[in-house]
Amino acid sequence: MNLENKELSELFKLADKIGKKRYHKLTSQDFENYRKFDYWRYVNGDAECGTTEESKEWVRDNSDWYCPICGDKYSERDGKNIDHKLPRSQYPWLSIEFKNLWVICRICNLEKSDMHWYEYEHYIFVKYPDLYPAVKAARPGKLLQSLRL
Template identity: 70%
Template sequence: MNLEDKNLEDLFKVADKVGKKRYHKLTHQDLEDYRKFDHWRYVNGSAECGTTQQSKDWVRNNSDWHCPVCGSRFADVGGRTIDHKLPRSQYPWLSLDFRNLWVICRSCNREKGEMHWYEYEHYLFIHYPDHYQDIQLFRPRQLLKSLKANQ
């Protein structure tokens, strides 16, 4: 299936179908990976960018000074957070897949919440059309293609 040729509504349907179908096939390894992510991110009580040196290093190496969504300086809007492009609640087996992670500001992370990537793109297109073109650069294309292969 070529995801590039699909419109936004069709992409929503594919993502929901794959997410729901795969969710019922979670393996023991999927749950172990999920626990590893929790340790990596939450150890010592940090709910955002973690406090392990590994997670701090990852955040530093995968972000600059500004949020890729709103363009605000992280220091001016409460700092950086690690976000899942495809939410952990729907895709827990992708919780530690680094293609699924990006660094955005706290405010944008709260606003995105548990939206699926295409739902988020649609939300930005409607509410922040000036940011839409930039956010498309962060679309997890390879990750979404891998979902189709795992149906």
């Protein structure tokens, strides 16, 4: 499935179709794994995210001093959070996929909320066009292509 040449309206339809289809396929093992993972990625709201040494180490290894969206220092944007590019609320089976995670500032995370990735891209394109190239570059292409209808 080639997603690069599709219009945002087509991508929204595809996202809705896929996001509303997979819940029935979750197993009890999926939920057990999710609970373990959710503990791991828990964000305590302080300037440093993660409650375990493992999650703090992952954040250090997967971020620097600046938010990849707004480009501001985390310390100037209320700290940093571990975020799911494809939201847990729509894609719980991807919540334990490390390729679905990134570290962004707390303010950008609150603004992104539970938007689907393409909805978020469209939002950024309209509201903050100067930030759009960074968001588009962070698109989780392989994850999006892995979604099966």
